[in-house]
Amino acid sequence: MAMTLRIEGYWLASGILGLAGSTLRRVIDAGADAVVTKSIGLEPRAGHPGPILTTSHGGLINAVGLSNPGIVAFSEEMRALADAPVPVVLSIFGRTADEIEEVAVHAVEYGPDGIELNLSCPHAEISQIAHSPDLTHTYVSRVRDVVKSPLLVKITPNASDPVAVGRAAEEAGADAVVAANTLRAMKIDIYQRRPVLGNKVGGLSGPPLFPVALRCVYDLYGALSIPIVGVGGVSCWQDAVEMHLAGASAIEIGTAVLTGLEIFQRVKQGVYAYLQEEGFSSVSEIIGVAWM
Template identity: 65%
Template sequence: MKIEGYWLASGILGVTGSIMQRVSEAGADAIVTKSIGRTPRKGHAGPILTTSHGGVINAVGLTNPGIEAFADEISVLKDAGIPVILSVFGLSVREIVEVVNIGYTFHPDAIELNLSCPHAEIAQIAHNPELTYEYVRAVKKAVDCQVFAKLTPNASDYVSVGKSAEKAGADAIVAINTVRAMRIDIQQQRPVLGNKVGGLSGPPIFPIAVRCVYDLYNALEIPIIGVGGVTTWKDAIEMHLAGASAIQVGTALLNGMQVFEEIKSGIREYLKEMGYSHVSEIIGIAGRK
């Protein structure tokens, strides 16, 4: 699939085929599903969500129905001709290969590897270049479609992790997953979330995502898919200037699905006013100035 346009990010409304189809009808150019694992998983005890400083902290805990039960949801999208990226996770290399072997039979357009959810057991994978290499390499050997590696800003050396993913054959990097965060209830004097720690998303993480996309774009050859706090068309332009070929939108959808059309029309206007004919002309140019 072409790595361009504005996509639904993993985990936000990406659980049932019919809701994902609605997001596509609202203007998303491709849909990334919720991350799916080998077996059904309940997730963390509540509360699993709280708001903070204009963003959201979640500790959902990778709740999902298991890969076998997900075939029907993907086929809703495939039947409607909607590009779909299956997001998967695995608690070991062997397990993620099992998941993609099954998921591949659903014919997704690409597979996104969640190597980095900050409030689940898989949090550490994308902190480690060698482990990241093993995961990406094993999946690339198992399937014959594009594979994207999703990284975390919680790793101090995410550029080395990105380089490892590239060396292992990743077709693109997705940056970033949520930022490890927590809130404390001052009346109860204890953490708000059931899992205590969660992942921050939305506007507060936007500058962090821009930094990561910029660093990765300037160190790697493969395309970067930018995600993190994108809420307006101006954010999307900034993300492209930093180096994102495609952009995913998650938390901004809490304010409505019109966000995709707003981003796309704002970008069309910007390109026209600035004298560009295609968005590809602005990707990564901030790093050349």
């Protein structure tokens, strides 16, 4: 690890394939340009009771609840990724500013190529942080003080003003904003007449999230100077091109990875063919062009 993290290419989004370093390796072999780990907190955490995952309207609703082994035990998985040929971004969260700072101090010891702050899981108690520009500023500043490597801040489409939250992250020293996490959602079993998920409410991902994430990226691009990593519902090269046109420098892919790891190659080949056909020589020429 410890290579330069360039905000470009097609990355694995946080949490999709669980925790194991060996699984992330398979994604790297399949062509991901970087991988983001599951979000890790200070203590081991079991997560929400099942069911934790259901389908809806062509997407997924998950209420995993940030299950993870805690930052100390996670050293093992990070060791398995030590000689990864692409950047490894370690995603972290904390329930308080003190806690996230402590997690960050441990996290940098593992030498990740970047740190992604999850301030925005919609079905855990941290969900409120990225609703507030002030709280976001506090959390990002605390981590910035102890993290010299690239710092990415993941925000939520559930916030009433994602742009204000993105601005706060930028002012507090973030190197990039990741937009966005899942959208608060639920499903009800009509025969049991009860919510399907153990936690009742979860986060919507996959194709139905795409237009919402795209709008976040577009709005943020118009307001921020730091790069934006687009994430949410990207499942084909056309979606990736749209995300770039809205303003995304890099793109994370999550739910679509569950349909097959070849998604990374398919998206890349499609984007490059589009660029060639349309007379562009690189992705950088189309970033944010929908604004012009």
